[in-house]
Amino acid sequence: DVKVTQSSRYLVKRTGEKVFLECVQDMDHENMFWYRQDPGLGLRLIYFSYDVKMKEKGDIPEGYSVSREKKERFSLILESASTNQTSMYLCASSSGSYYGYTFGSGTRLTVV
Amino acid sequence: QQQVKQSPQSLIVQKGGISIINCAYENTAFDYFPWYQQFPGKGPALLIAIRPDVSEKKEGRFTISFNKSAKQFSLHIMDSQPGDSATYFCAAGVGTYKYIFGTGTRLKVLA
Numbered sequence: 507d508v509k510v511t512q513s514s515r516y517l518v519k520r521t522g523e524k525v526f527l528e529c530v531q532d533m534d535h536e537n538m539f540w541y542r543q544d545p546g547l548g549l550r551l552i553y554f555s556y557d558v559k560m561k562e563k564g565d566i567p568e569g570y571s572v573s574r575e576k577k578e579r580f581s582l583i584l585e586s587a588s589t590n591q592t593s594m595y596l597c598a599s600s601s602g603s604y605y606g607y608t609f610g611s612g613t614r615l616t617v618v
Numbered sequence: 619q620q621q622v623k624q625s626p627q628s629l630i631v632q633k634g635g636i637s638i639i640n641c642a643y644e645n646t647a648f649d650y651f652p653w654y655q656q657f658p659g660k661g662p663a664l665l666i667a668i669r670p671d672v673s674e675k676k677e678g679r680f681t682i683s684f685n686k687s688a689k690q691f692s693l694h695i696m697d698s699q700p701g702d703s704a705t706y707f708c709a710a711g712v713g714t715y716k717y718i719f720g721t722g723t724r725l726k727v728l729a
Contacts (some may be wrong), residue, residue: 510661524628539716541719544663545722547721548707548719548721548722549625549662549707549719551716551717551718554716562715565620596661596662598661604650604667604669605668606652606664607654607662607664607717608664609644609654609660609661609662610661611659611660612661614661
Protein backbone atom coordinates (compact mmCIF):
# COMPACT_ATOMS: atom_id res chain seq x y z
CA ASP A 507 0.00 0.00 0.00
CA VAL A 508 1.06 3.54 -0.73
CA LYS A 509 2.01 5.32 2.40
CA VAL A 510 2.05 9.08 2.87
CA THR A 511 3.70 10.09 6.10
CA GLN A 512 3.42 13.49 7.70
CA SER A 513 6.13 14.16 10.21
CA SER A 514 3.98 15.60 12.98
CA ARG A 515 0.43 14.89 14.11
CA TYR A 516 0.20 17.99 16.30
CA LEU A 517 2.17 21.21 16.29
CA VAL A 518 1.87 24.35 18.36
CA LYS A 519 3.74 27.39 17.09
CA ARG A 520 3.91 31.05 17.96
CA THR A 521 2.78 33.89 15.73
CA GLY A 522 5.60 35.00 13.45
CA GLU A 523 7.50 31.72 13.58
CA LYS A 524 8.64 30.00 10.39
CA VAL A 525 6.99 26.59 10.28
CA PHE A 526 7.94 23.55 8.25
CA LEU A 527 5.51 20.71 7.59
CA GLU A 528 7.09 17.65 6.07
CA CYS A 529 5.50 14.95 3.92
CA VAL A 530 7.08 11.79 2.52
CA GLN A 531 5.53 9.20 0.17
CA ASP A 532 6.99 5.80 -0.57
CA MET A 533 5.48 4.82 -3.92
CA ASP A 534 7.38 6.94 -6.41
CA HIS A 535 4.35 9.14 -7.18
CA GLU A 536 4.93 12.09 -9.44
CA ASN A 537 2.26 14.32 -7.95
CA MET A 538 2.07 15.68 -4.44
CA PHE A 539 -0.33 18.13 -2.83
CA TRP A 540 -0.89 20.20 0.26
CA TYR A 541 -4.44 20.90 1.41
CA ARG A 542 -5.82 22.54 4.48
CA GLN A 543 -9.04 21.32 6.02
CA ASP A 544 -11.34 23.62 7.97
CA PRO A 545 -14.85 22.89 9.27
CA GLY A 546 -17.49 23.93 6.78
CA LEU A 547 -14.92 24.75 4.12
CA GLY A 548 -13.83 21.27 3.12
CA LEU A 549 -10.38 20.73 1.65
CA ARG A 550 -8.71 23.66 -0.03
CA LEU A 551 -5.62 23.28 -2.19
CA ILE A 552 -2.60 25.30 -1.11
CA TYR A 553 0.12 24.10 -3.50
CA PHE A 554 0.87 21.10 -5.63
CA SER A 555 3.84 19.66 -7.44
CA TYR A 556 3.95 17.36 -10.45
CA ASP A 557 7.72 16.86 -10.51
CA VAL A 558 10.85 17.49 -8.54
CA LYS A 559 11.53 21.20 -8.19
CA MET A 560 8.22 22.01 -9.88
CA LYS A 561 5.38 23.66 -8.02
CA GLU A 562 2.10 25.34 -8.78
CA LYS A 563 -0.14 27.51 -6.69
CA GLY A 564 -3.46 26.15 -5.62
CA ASP A 565 -6.47 28.12 -4.50
CA ILE A 566 -5.08 29.59 -1.27
CA PRO A 567 -1.28 29.97 -1.58
CA GLU A 568 -0.95 33.26 0.29
CA GLY A 569 1.32 32.98 3.30
CA TYR A 570 2.69 29.61 2.22
CA SER A 571 5.54 28.28 0.13
CA VAL A 572 6.66 24.77 -0.76
CA SER A 573 9.79 22.84 -1.56
CA ARG A 574 10.28 19.63 -3.47
CA GLU A 575 13.96 18.76 -3.75
CA LYS A 576 13.38 15.00 -3.92
CA LYS A 577 10.56 13.09 -5.55
CA GLU A 578 9.38 11.49 -2.34
CA ARG A 579 9.37 14.62 -0.16
CA PHE A 580 7.15 17.69 -0.31
CA SER A 581 7.46 20.37 2.33
CA LEU A 582 5.02 23.12 3.20
CA ILE A 583 6.47 26.27 4.69
CA LEU A 584 4.61 28.93 6.60
CA GLU A 585 6.89 31.91 6.23
CA SER A 586 5.52 33.80 9.23
CA ALA A 587 2.80 31.87 11.00
CA SER A 588 -0.42 33.68 11.84
CA THR A 589 -3.40 32.63 13.92
CA ASN A 590 -5.59 32.30 10.81
CA GLN A 591 -3.29 29.50 9.67
CA THR A 592 -4.46 27.34 12.56
CA SER A 593 -5.86 24.34 10.72
CA MET A 594 -5.52 20.70 9.77
CA TYR A 595 -2.96 20.27 7.00
CA LEU A 596 -3.20 17.27 4.72
CA CYS A 597 -0.56 16.03 2.33
CA ALA A 598 -1.50 13.75 -0.56
CA SER A 599 0.16 12.02 -3.48
CA SER A 600 -1.02 10.43 -6.71
CA SER A 601 0.45 8.65 -9.69
CA GLY A 602 -1.57 10.61 -12.23
CA SER A 603 -4.96 11.00 -13.81
CA TYR A 604 -7.92 8.95 -12.66
CA TYR A 605 -6.07 7.22 -9.86
CA GLY A 606 -7.19 9.28 -6.91
CA TYR A 607 -5.12 10.59 -4.06
CA THR A 608 -3.55 8.89 -1.09
CA PHE A 609 -3.64 11.19 1.91
CA GLY A 610 -1.48 11.32 4.99
CA SER A 611 -3.08 11.39 8.43
CA GLY A 612 -2.70 15.14 8.71
CA THR A 613 -0.94 17.66 10.91
CA ARG A 614 -3.07 19.72 13.23
CA LEU A 615 -1.31 23.06 13.54
CA THR A 616 -2.22 25.57 16.21
CA VAL A 617 -0.71 29.05 15.99
CA VAL A 618 -0.87 31.00 19.24
CA GLN B 619 -17.34 27.48 -12.12
CA GLN B 620 -14.75 25.72 -10.02
CA GLN B 621 -17.01 25.01 -7.06
CA VAL B 622 -18.43 21.68 -6.05
CA LYS B 623 -21.50 22.10 -3.85
CA GLN B 624 -22.18 19.29 -1.40
CA SER B 625 -25.27 18.63 0.70
CA PRO B 626 -26.37 17.97 3.33
CA GLN B 627 -23.78 19.23 5.78
CA SER B 628 -24.75 16.52 8.26
CA LEU B 629 -26.90 13.43 8.12
CA ILE B 630 -28.28 11.03 10.71
CA VAL B 631 -29.50 7.65 9.53
CA GLN B 632 -30.79 4.59 11.34
CA LYS B 633 -28.85 1.37 11.03
CA GLY B 634 -29.96 -0.46 7.90
CA GLY B 635 -31.19 2.70 6.22
CA ILE B 636 -29.99 4.40 3.04
CA SER B 637 -27.64 7.37 3.30
CA ILE B 638 -27.68 9.79 0.37
CA ILE B 639 -25.20 12.61 -0.17
CA ASN B 640 -25.48 14.94 -3.13
CA CYS B 641 -22.99 17.05 -5.05
CA ALA B 642 -23.39 19.52 -7.89
CA TYR B 643 -20.82 21.10 -10.14
CA GLU B 644 -20.68 23.79 -12.81
CA ASN B 645 -17.56 23.06 -14.83
CA THR B 646 -18.58 20.76 -17.68
CA ALA B 647 -14.92 19.95 -18.28
CA PHE B 648 -14.77 17.86 -15.08
CA ASP B 649 -14.38 14.22 -16.01
CA TYR B 650 -13.48 12.41 -12.80
CA PHE B 651 -15.63 12.33 -9.69
CA PRO B 652 -14.20 10.56 -6.63
CA TRP B 653 -15.70 10.21 -3.17
CA TYR B 654 -13.56 10.15 -0.06
CA GLN B 655 -14.31 8.82 3.41
CA GLN B 656 -12.63 10.30 6.45
CA PHE B 657 -12.67 8.91 9.98
CA PRO B 658 -11.71 11.10 12.95
CA GLY B 659 -7.96 11.49 13.26
CA LYS B 660 -7.31 10.07 9.79
CA GLY B 661 -6.77 11.48 6.37
CA PRO B 662 -9.47 11.02 3.70
CA ALA B 663 -9.39 7.70 1.87
CA LEU B 664 -10.65 7.06 -1.65
CA LEU B 665 -13.97 5.23 -1.45
CA ILE B 666 -15.31 5.05 -4.99
CA ALA B 667 -15.01 7.10 -8.17
CA ILE B 668 -16.87 7.51 -11.45
CA ARG B 669 -16.24 8.97 -14.87
CA PRO B 670 -19.05 10.62 -16.83
CA ASP B 671 -19.29 7.91 -19.48
CA VAL B 672 -21.42 5.84 -17.07
CA SER B 673 -24.48 6.80 -15.05
CA GLU B 674 -23.89 4.52 -12.08
CA LYS B 675 -21.10 2.66 -10.36
CA LYS B 676 -21.54 0.22 -7.53
CA GLU B 677 -18.99 -1.21 -5.13
CA GLY B 678 -20.50 -3.29 -2.37
CA ARG B 679 -22.94 -1.15 -0.41
CA PHE B 680 -21.67 2.08 -2.01
CA THR B 681 -23.13 3.43 -5.25
CA ILE B 682 -22.41 6.59 -7.20
CA SER B 683 -25.22 7.91 -9.37
CA PHE B 684 -24.19 10.41 -12.03
CA ASN B 685 -26.47 12.78 -13.94
CA LYS B 686 -24.42 14.53 -16.59
CA SER B 687 -27.21 16.75 -17.90
CA ALA B 688 -28.03 18.02 -14.42
CA LYS B 689 -24.36 18.24 -13.47
CA GLN B 690 -25.03 16.31 -10.30
CA PHE B 691 -23.71 13.17 -8.69
CA SER B 692 -24.57 11.42 -5.49
CA LEU B 693 -23.33 8.76 -3.11
CA HIS B 694 -25.77 6.16 -1.83
CA ILE B 695 -24.83 3.96 1.10
CA MET B 696 -27.17 1.01 1.30
CA ASP B 697 -27.80 -0.85 4.56
CA SER B 698 -25.91 1.85 6.47
CA GLN B 699 -23.91 0.61 9.45
CA PRO B 700 -22.53 2.40 12.52
CA GLY B 701 -19.05 1.75 11.10
CA ASP B 702 -19.97 3.99 8.16
CA SER B 703 -20.14 6.97 10.51
CA ALA B 704 -17.55 9.33 9.04
CA THR B 705 -17.20 12.49 7.02
CA TYR B 706 -17.66 12.09 3.28
CA PHE B 707 -16.24 14.40 0.63
CA CYS B 708 -17.11 14.51 -3.02
CA ALA B 709 -14.59 15.88 -5.49
CA ALA B 710 -14.29 16.67 -9.17
CA GLY B 711 -11.33 16.96 -11.49
CA VAL B 712 -10.46 17.60 -15.11
CA GLY B 713 -8.75 14.33 -15.87
CA THR B 714 -5.65 15.65 -14.22
CA TYR B 715 -4.55 15.27 -10.70
CA LYS B 716 -5.99 18.48 -9.26
CA TYR B 717 -9.38 18.06 -7.63
CA ILE B 718 -11.92 20.47 -6.26
CA PHE B 719 -13.50 19.12 -3.08
CA GLY B 720 -16.95 19.63 -1.64
CA THR B 721 -17.36 20.93 1.89
CA GLY B 722 -18.06 17.52 3.39
CA THR B 723 -20.98 15.65 4.96
CA ARG B 724 -20.78 14.31 8.48
CA LEU B 725 -22.71 11.05 8.57
CA LYS B 726 -23.85 9.42 11.80
CA VAL B 727 -25.47 6.00 11.67
CA LEU B 728 -27.42 5.15 14.79
CA ALA B 729 -27.19 1.61 16.12
